[in-house]
Amino acid sequence: MDKGDEKRNNTSNQYSTNPIEIDCVIFNFEGESLKVLLVKHKDNQGNLNFELANDYIKEGGTISSTAQNILKKYIGIDNFFLEQLKAFGYPSPSSCQEDISIGYYAMVKKDIEDIENEIFNPNVAWIGINEIAGLNDKHKVILDYSLKELRKNICKSAIGFNLLPEKFTLLQVMHLYEEILGIEINKSNFRRKILQMDLIQDSNQKEEAVSHRAAKLYRINLQQNEMLSQRELNFNFNS
Structure with missing residues (x-):
């Protein structure tokens, strides 16, 4: 192996192969309450906790298509607003490298009852933003950031x-x-x-x-x- 090949191999080994997660904060306004869709998740200890709707980018998929597929999976409709927030870095539980999550926030205008009639998932719940508790640190950061962006953007756009x-x-x-x-x-x-x-x-x-x-x-x-x-x-x- 010449020095050029060795350098390329050493360089390629420096790049992370950790999968990229897409996390979506899905908002709905019901009555006078702003709600977020949360998904039940079993942790390593077998405890059920809530987390944001999420998935990893699969082979052949893109950041945008993964986010849209998350919405379709949990909402079952195509009538939604979706916008990317930014990339978030957080400690990996399985390696010394930093994991990456790309956050999105979505707004669904259909009534909650109509959504639930179209797709029923017992592991999904709509929870008011002032009633959310128990999110892991990563998802809490993404939720807080999405609320900040939503509040900023509704004051300068429609x-x-x-x-x-x-x-x-x-x-x-x-x-x-x-x-x-x-x-x-x-x-x-x-x-x-x-x-x-x-x-x-x-x-x-x-x-x-x-x-x-x-x-x-x-x-x-x-x-x-x-x-x-x-x-x-x-x-x-x-x-």
Whole structure:
């Protein structure tokens, strides 16, 4: 073996062969609660714990296709928003090398009941973000980072509407922002500003089968949303 071959072999041995994991934080907004899909997992001691929906990149697969397959596996629908967060490094339990996880966050706008009717998995649960406990350190870091990104992005874009049904009330939109941002929004200012943006439009329909006065139903203004996506918004409803 010449020195060139030896150098190449030594160099190749320096690279990790550890598989890359894809971890997805899957959000859903039900009623007035932001929820995350968690999967039951049995640890080495036989204890059941919750973890984020995840999988390893298989031969022939890509980062993107693996993330999409995770959503389809646990959600059973194609109607979702999916965006990559970043790569996370963490200590490997089986080697001295660092393991790598690539985080994604997704938003599902279908009602929880509809999702559960389409695909039933006893090892899956939707848990409110303020009720989540027991995640391992790796998944807690990814969840915390995804919440930070979600809060930042819904204040400068219209991505939050990916958590709402096709037709929604103004009160639902306000509750969505209050829940995610953890603030109380001035109702009159919110109504004025959201309508001024021309981001939503009247669907000419009202709520049905409700015990209170039926509210107007709105839907996203797709043409305006496309225009607004080209610039940063300012969802500051209290000013």
